[in-house]
Amino acid sequence: MKISVLVNEGPYQHQSADTAIQFTKAVLAKGHEIFRVFFYHDGVNNGTRYAVPPQDDRNITEQWTEMAKEHNLDLVICIAAAQRRGILDENEAKRQGKEGHNMADGFRISGLGQLIEAGIQSDRMVIFGD
Amino acid sequence: MSEPWEDDELDGPVRKFMYVNRRAPYGTIYALESLEVVLIAAAFEQDVTLVFMDDGVYQIKKGQDTGAIGVKNFSPTYRALEGYDVEKLYVEKESLESRGLTTDDLVVPVQVVNNDQLAELMEEQEVILSF
Numbered sequence: 673m674k675i676s677v678l679v680n681e682g683p684y685q686h687q688s689a690d691t692a693i694q695f696t697k698a699v700l701a702k703g704h705e706i707f708r709v710f711f712y713h714d715g716v717n718n719g720t721r722y723a724v725p726p727q728d729d730r731n732i733t734e735q736w737t738e739m740a741k742e743h744n745l746d747l748v749i750c751i752a753a754a755q756r757r758g759i760l761d762e763n764e765a766k767r768q769g770k771e772g773h774n775m776a777d778g779f780r781i782s783g784l785g786q787l788i789e790a791g792i793q794s795d796r797m798v799i800f801g802d
Numbered sequence: 803m804s805e806p807w808e809d810d811e812l813d814g815p816v817r818k819f820m821y822v823n824r825r826a827p828y829g830t831i832y833a834l835e836s837l838e839v840v841l842i843a844a845a846f847e848q849d850v851t852l853v854f855m856d857d858g859v860y861q862i863k864k865g866q867d868t869g870a871i872g873v874k875n876f877s878p879t880y881r882a883l884e885g886y887d888v889e890k891l892y893v894e895k896e897s898l899e900s901r902g903l904t905t906d907d908l909v910v911p912v913q914v915v916n917n918d919q920l921a922e923l924m925e926e927q928e929v930i931l932s933f
Binding site: 712753784785787788 | 815817819831832835838839842843845846848928929931932933
């Protein structure tokens with residue numbers, strides 16, 4: 673089955689991001705396909721490379737990055753939601769005249785059309801949010 | 803001129819998308835960002851249904867004045883939905899009545915459905931996004 677995941681909450685504040693990671697792992701382990709993971713609302717904060725959680729805690733962003741690398745996942749961050757919250761990739765940082773970018777490896781920034789496309793192309797869309 | 807990220811070419815069937823709005827318009831950003839999804843989605847020519855339930859019914863209440871909280875009043879945008887061919891708007895009867903509202907209090911024409919009818923409507927959908 674082809675599944676897409678929508679993550680609507682940021683990391684650490686809510687369980688949703690952790691659950692989304694565990695769900696995505698389980699989907700892949702069962703041999704299903706992840707068409708796309710889309711990050712919206714505070715979910716865009718899953719993609720900041722500057723999060724530095726204490727060493728004895730999990731690093732949610734790194735978990736996404738590693739999973740993306742291993743399984744060639746398409747991790748898409750909504751551009752409008754990201755810009756509001758200060759999440760910028762290299763191109764956007766340049767375009768907006770900002771000095772640095774903070775998008776973690778494995779993520780890409782794009783529009784809400786990617787969310788709609790995920791809804792059209794997938795057999796199921798599973799949403800994580802409180 | 804559209805931005806490059808809005809040029810997503812889509813192939814595939816038309817699907818039944820339902821957007822369920824459950825939260826008050828202000829206090830969190832969910833209502834505004836849900837409206838953004840609906841407006842973008844309208845361009846993809848899908849079969850779109852909007853539902854307002856729980857505190858989400860306040861999103862389309864007339865007479866919103868957000869001056870005192872310094873937040874943009876985006877309620878006029880709901881009236882533009884018709885121009886995007888988003889015409890299937892439903893309000894859950896129980897949510898409306900328990901808040902002392904009638905359809906006269908709303909900025910857009912809607913169909914009022916009870917909880918059971920809404921469940922049936924949800925049953926028919928292919929993608930349900932809840933905000």
